[in-house]
Amino acid sequence: MIVLWCIFIIFFGFFASKLPTVLSGNGFEYDGSYMRTQAILEEEFNQNQSSILFIFEKENKISQAEFENYIEDTLVRIDLDANSGTILSPLGQKEMMKENIAYAVLSYEDKPENIGKEIRSLSSSLEEKPGFNVEMTGGPVIEEDLNVASQKDLAKAEMIALPIALIILLLAFGSLVAAGIPLLIGIVSIVSTMGIMYFFSYQMNLTIFILNIVPMIGLALSIDFALLFIDRFREEVRKASIKEAIEITLATAGRSIVFSGLCVFIGLLGLMFIEIDIFRNVALGGMTVVFVSVLSALTFLPAVLSLIGKNINKYSILKVASVRSPLWRRFATFVMNRPVIMVLVTLVLLITALLPVKDMNLVVPGADALPTSYDSRVAYDKYKMNFVEKNKSEDVKAVVILESNGEILDEDNLIKAESMLSSITESDDVVSVESPFTLSGIDNAEDFYLTLQQPEGKSSLAPIIDNFTSSEMMLSYVYFEDEKSAQQWVKEWEKKDTDLTLHLGGVPKFEQEIFDEIVEKAPYGFAFIVITTFFILLVAFRSLLIPLKAIMMNILSLAATFGIVVWIFQGGHFGMEPVSLALILPIFVFSIVFSLSMDYEVFLISRIHENYLKSGDNDSATLEGLTATSKIITSAAAIMIVVTGAFAFTGVMPVKQLGVGIALAIFIDATIVRMILVPAFMKMLGDWNWWFFHTKKPKKATAK
Template sequence: MAFIRYICHENVMKKPVTMTIVSLIILLVALIPVRDMHLEIPSSEALPTKYESRQAFDTYNDTFINKNTADVYFVLEAKQDMLKEKPLTNAFTFIKQLKEDSLVKQVDSISTALNVKSSDQLQAMLNNPQISAQTKPAVDSFINEHYMLIKATLDTDQNSDQAKDFVRKWKEKHSPLTVHIGGYPKFEQEIFDEIYEKAPYGLALVLFSTYVILIIAFRSVLIPLKAIIMNILSLTATFGLLVWLFQNGHLGLTESNIALVLPVFVFGLVFGLSMDYEVFLISRIHEVYYQTHDNNVATVEGLASTSKIITSAALIMIVITGAFAFTDVTPVKQMGVGIALAIFIDATIVRMLLVPSLMKLLGDANWWFFTKKRDKSSSNEQLKS
């Protein structure tokens, strides 16, 4: 404790501007790679190549699947039997529009299976008993009562943004028939859209509630705001390091995109842990400040008295989560490394350097709400006396 007190007083508190600048430079440099982050839903490539399931899937893809195309499945639903004149006409109109899309490379449907150009041709074939018997297997493959199946092959990779935009566009297209869309591009589009649309609301709720709770706890306007900004900064720096390590393939790691759920999971877990550390530290500083009304003394004593428990807690979490870095499954490895890095950055650069430096620079302004209330209470007591 004496060593921490000495380091904080002689280095951080005497050179707050330098410590703040150095800390911010480290964090800002670390977060630069975030701009190149590419998120994806983990696939078979997340497994190590020695796994039999990975080898079988790679063989299947290399042998039978064109990686430069994507299959999207449309199921058209009519209120009556699909072979009736009106729904069949609407279905052929839909097929024609689909073929005219610039991203569509090929369309497999009842039209291509029987080489018919219009619903009238198909109706004529079905009305002929001999031809109808021959075409029944093809018809049954694409039409079942109220439903018709259509497969569109896109001239783009199934993970591409173009594939996601394609299914979004066709979902919004107006058609007399009910259109159901499936396939891997649709699966990815729905998950990405759900996270991107809902994450801002969740983030806003977390930040607002945290700010209000900390204002009530510490009676300060600046300290909660500072805590939130520093946590966001350290987390962003963590994601930047993950991009540098995994996406760019440094330190011997295999190049791999970042798992889609990783930022959400790491943010939720580490933000909560960081706020716990913040509460431990600031609570002690708050107690000392209440007794001494000296911001510098309170900062040094608070950091010295809580550094042991914060460091110990951080080390435990780093060891536990860091153990996942030794797995061969990429998303799990990314999660372990990400949480361990975030906690390490928070417990060192943020808690040991940035927090005390900013506490020193802001001085009594840290406790503006608290000081105002205390002064008002003192004035009321003087008036009563």
């Protein structure tokens, strides 16, 4: 078994190193109107898919002539390295140049994810010169930097998490051997999964966030599984042979790992309902790492333990008591003696924490996801500040393409187009419309048509005709006061019956489709997760009330988590700059944490259930189960918090928010839920905890 795993790790480890080279974009791609309109812009209006901006700056002491010479020389070097890209220079373009700052545009027909080599080559063309500065930005450059930032964040998170995880494992086991094995299993699971994900890149586009999500889930989960397995093995090997100890451990802890892994797998599978690349990427990566983690815990780990055997406690550097600490028993007894009061106090705390949820503001991550230390982010902010008017921003600009039957420049079609554009201009929330009519200053369709019939008029309108019309199509831009009104407008107008066929695009349409897809599909995913988890726990514990209780406590604790995350990030607490939450946050945290917290529920209830089947005494089984698993589950939760919380110290904002959200949810689950709610509810419900149709109650053990 170990030989097979070594071959498996070497093979997929080789491809794991190649995974970053096939990742691209933030994963927010959806096959809808936006994508179709983008295709029309490219095919009919020759608007390239990828644009790189070069932001030029000069110091005040530099003359304008010197500045223009510097720009021209730089663009000549860029043109040599552009590899079929077309350059729009700011020289002679007043709107592209101000006193000390200017920008140029390099456009490619290829998609952003396919020009990574060109971006790296172009960066070497940017010569540093005293008094001058030039920086690259734009979508492709920001995506490339996000990929770099994600890799750096992963390394940083591992540097924080792994040493602390080792310390926690040493405190749990005391032995270097026992503490090192879970880390080994975690690394094996992550590396193997990364290699497997490389092969998925041939079938689908993979987002750069895979680099953060897979290690975040895989390391935490595989260490937890190994921790539970090794703890039970150490307990059994004291009183049985190595072979018997492994058999018992597989039958008990192994069973818990299977059900726990199944819950996490189902939680991630629920993301597949949302037909957006990033959700399906994370679901695929997460499910793969869960499968590999369970497989390694049930095959590789027992094989390693069978070789190590009783040497599992070798190289002990800390003395760990073999007798379970009575502290948890005392606390559980304290809670179980006052169950109603404990539940009420806990509910007040959780409800108070969830109140800020009402103010949650979700956005699609953009350039602001990149740390401000990156030049592309700084340059993008300069571009927006100097060259983009508030109501001319891409965020509030909708693309409107009118398609006719026959030539769009025919008089009848021009009249229809002018009528539609007039209606659009009069719409609520529309600030302005940019169309062939407004750009030419000819508002009347008949006059526009007559002008086109005259040679001089046709010549004067040629630049507008070339850029804003195709054979059967007319391009226009509609500007709005804010993003929300823009999204609502494109949604309403897409449903309208109009004289000409309407194609809508731009950032407002993109974000509206993303939001609507999530709002429409996420409830189905959540329902699938909740219902499936209920039946898994029903089968695992032969109980109706325990699954219901676990699900309700999970939902309540997750709501409290979202409230705290809103308070931290949107409220700007703990030194944070106020920032909106990434749209992915509530979906991912729910799907991942709902199932991860079931991890501990399965571990804990499995031990309580095991004791109940022996004794038939609910209160005694609860106390014994909590006492037996308290230390190991606390250690597992601490590792989960450390591994996910380490991403809070990274720079990519959605990953930072995700790390904080998952760590907070696990903390609430491991403290308030497990320390207070579980024993309180177990006491209140008594033997009803284990009621399941016609299941007979075990007989209580009697003293001899």
